[in-house]
Amino acid sequence: MKNEKVIQNYYKSQVLRCMVACLIFICAFQGFSQNIPSVRSEVDTTSIKIGEQINFKVTVEADSTAQVIFPEGQTFSPLETVEAFATDTTKKSDRYTLQKIYALTQFDSGSYKLPAQRIEIDGKGYFTDSLEIEVANIPVDTLAQKMYDIKPLMEVQKSNTQFWKILLGILIGLVVLGGLIYWFFFRKKPLTEAEKEALLPPYDRALLELKKLENSKYLIQDEYKEYYTELTAIVRSYLEEDAHVSALESTTDELITKLEMLKDAGELKLDHDTLHQFKRILQTADLVKFAKSKPDTTVAEQDRKSIEQIVIKTHDALPEPTEEELMEQEEYLEELARKQQRKKWVLTAGIAVGAILIAIVSLAAYYGPGYVWDTVTGNASKRLLEKEWVSSSYGYPPIDLETPEVLVRQNIKLPPEAKANIQELQTFIYQNDATLLTIATTSTTFAQPVEPDHEKTIEQLLKNFEKKGAKNIITKQEEFSTITGVKGIKTYGSGKFKVPDSSKLVTGKYVILSFGGKGFQQQVLLTWQEDDTYAQEIVDRILKTVEVKTEA
Template sequence: MRRDKIAVLVPEMEGKIRILLFWLVVMSAPAFSQQAPKIVSSADTASIRIGEQIRWTVAVEVDSAAQVIFPEGQTFSPLETVEAFMTDTTRKNDRLLLQKTYALTQFDSGGYILPTQRIEIDGKGFFTDSILVMVATVPVDTVNQKMYDIKPMMEVQASRWGWLKWVALGLLAVLLAGGAYYWFFLRKKPLSEEEAEALLPPYERAMKELKRLEQSRYLIQDEFKQYYTELTSIVRGYLEEEVHISALESTTGQLLEKIELLRDAGKLDLEDNTLRQFQNILETADLVKFAKSKPELRKAEEDRNKVEEIVQKTKEAIPEPTEEELLQQEEYRMAVAEQQRKRKIRFALGAAAGLLVVALVSAIGYFGFQTVKDYLIGNPSKNLLEGEWVSSSYGYPPVILETPEVLYRKEIELPPEAMGTIQDLDAFAYDDHRANLSIAAVSTVFTKTDEAPDYEGAVDQILAGFERNGARNIITKQEEFTTVSGIPGTKVFGRGNFKIPDSDEFLKGKYAILLFGGNGFMQQVVISWEEDDLYAEEIVDRILNTIEVKTVI
């Protein structure tokens, strides 16, 4: 009976065990699907010469959701980081392959250990392998070359475009100013008929308007209202200008009363008959304008003739102005003339300013803002580039180059430890703080004629000098350099943050060190300039294309 129960329980337990194992496999499947990160590092070479670069690459294979942080900055010491390239990303199913490449260099010979680098993946650190890098010195080729005499000084014809440009601009400015002054002040503008008539004296203008009224077609077309309105306006306007009474705004009675007051005061000598004729004409005009009266054609013509006589007699009746009145009139005319003159000057200045704005905007649109700014305000580097250059030989062995300005001799005091190895040292330099440009040429003769020049030590001294003057973050590269005549040399160049003299500010700059020499001597050309100065770049290129040296003593 007990054996039967055991036989029944065994199959049941086996089924439960299978189910338990199945769930264990299912639950553990995600854990097995997540693979550990793979990190592989390699270098393209393990042996370089001084100044050459080694490319070190690290490859990381991780899940697509992983966060990877590569090393940054100068973490490869004693090797120097020249450049860190962009990360290359490749996807493989649900995995990512990340590759990061660094350019490294070293300027001292010897064996150096590239230290392990920490790669951070999802907050955890993983380390690469270390590599031994050998840095060898650069062999110097000391092939004997022919000696050449120093070239004599050559007379170069000076460029005349510099002062001709300013003369042309000055003449253009004078012509524009003279043309504007003539156009606005001296030129006699043709006047229209209305403007010419407005400038006539009141009496002549009134007589001319009466003649024009006589030739009008008002009476032929029975337009008596317009006829008398214009007739009275002519005589009222004349009285207001010539006699200086408010005639246009006065009624007939008020106007006659003002004329009588002037006559009683002795300022207007008119006869009674003339006043009565004027009164009759004004009353007829009022009847025509307000009562729609229609006089005879003959009477209308006679009224115009009488108004002409009244105007003439009024002119004769006005007494001669006193000296005080003439002076007041002269002051008034002068004030009016001054206002007109100021108005013309303001208009001329506004037109000139508008012309300058249009010319400036057009020049900026065509040449560019920086070019126009440098042309108008001036640029020290541009002035050096476009000025007269000097070609000369400096030191012994000679360094021949063409520069914007002549290099001046610099007295350099040698340290005691160098006096035993250096026989002679000639240094020449030119510094322009406005253009942030520095040029130097140095020739050194050693006491041992069979001693090869130490380029590495010379570069270290120059870079140390940069640092003593406050330079920071100096990056250095090296390549071969050949003069136009085929003489080989070494070029060390790069960029950094250079301190502005007598200031706490820094600017981004570049430098180039040219090294030549042979047994017993060495020649150096050192140039530094502002990084974003396009004119300085052209200056440096021109200098480098004119360098010539002697390779033997």
């Protein structure tokens, strides 16, 4: 009995140990499983019509401390992302449930694969399931609604908005420049006191200056030399202007002698006492200026009054000007006015030309001389490059690209031998003879689902170059990929091309892009002049925008 109890106790202890071990394992497993994040995805529908939307929902369960990053941008290609809604977060104990919804769509019918999306949680990637989405065409009831032919291309009048903006800017600039020229050169400015005095007749000006001398402070400040210097200068200037005597450069004796000669000739009716008094004042002035003599203040004031009387008597003694003299004086004044007007116009023209030259030099320094010259002369290629471009789709299967001008559909008649192999040929072209720029697209649908012979088509295009007068054609070839990764063949090179309506040959370049699949072929042709940098920029920009469909 004792042994049986020992055995029973042993088995009980072993069972108890196993239960404890299992309990510890379960708890540990539960704790570990709670740390593993989970990612689920679903869509509200797997079948839509063209343009309809599906909601792709991603649900992530993770710890509250986990950092979760959802996909952004166009990662759902070939489906397009319409909108990514805000993340919805809910908390359950120490875990978060994050839910993100994306609105997706597609505008072409077919079966599309929604690729698996990478969800990054704490730096580690977790992927959603990929799904098949069916996009169906919208059926058209041709019985209830009539079908119409495609309308022909319409000529649209080119907008002149840009031209009028430029013209308005030029007019505003001219108005501003004209206003500045008028304000600074032609406007009658208010005269200063000095200018008003200068316009007075010699007699009135002399009396006014003598009056100012009377009110001066020369005598109060014992500045006799300055006083007599100004006094004699006033009378000498008056005699030179009104009596036409060279008085400013004459000595006292020479001036008195000239006045006496005029008196004797009857041209100046002055009495002997006036001349004697005038001589005395001049001699006093010489003594003050050169001998530092200092007369009494009363003498200086009296001399000023005497000079004023001499000016008055001289003015009265002068003979009246004859009619011929008055006419000569009027003609002289008119000629002087015309000279001043011509000076103004020359100065104005100089300023305008200088402003234009400064503007041209500044622009040339900033943009380069070639760019400024092409802008002034209206380079055709530059205008094409800088205008608003057009993005369009041409032919079927479609070729998408951006061009400076819309390509025009060409009516091409297939030869009888080609009709057996070609079901439809659609060609669109833009040609600019001024820049020798050609942009063309061709979409060909074959009668049978066969692969296109690109080499044969390219060879035919090069032969067409030669038929049109091209020579020395150099050809290179490489692989070309569109933005979305569609691969094709790029054939390019250079040669001597004939200028339209001329026998002249210029060096040009060309590019031929060839794409296609079973039953169809797509080609893009570009030609331009080699030394035309703007045309090269146009071609480079076009090549960056080329896109084609991979299926007919």
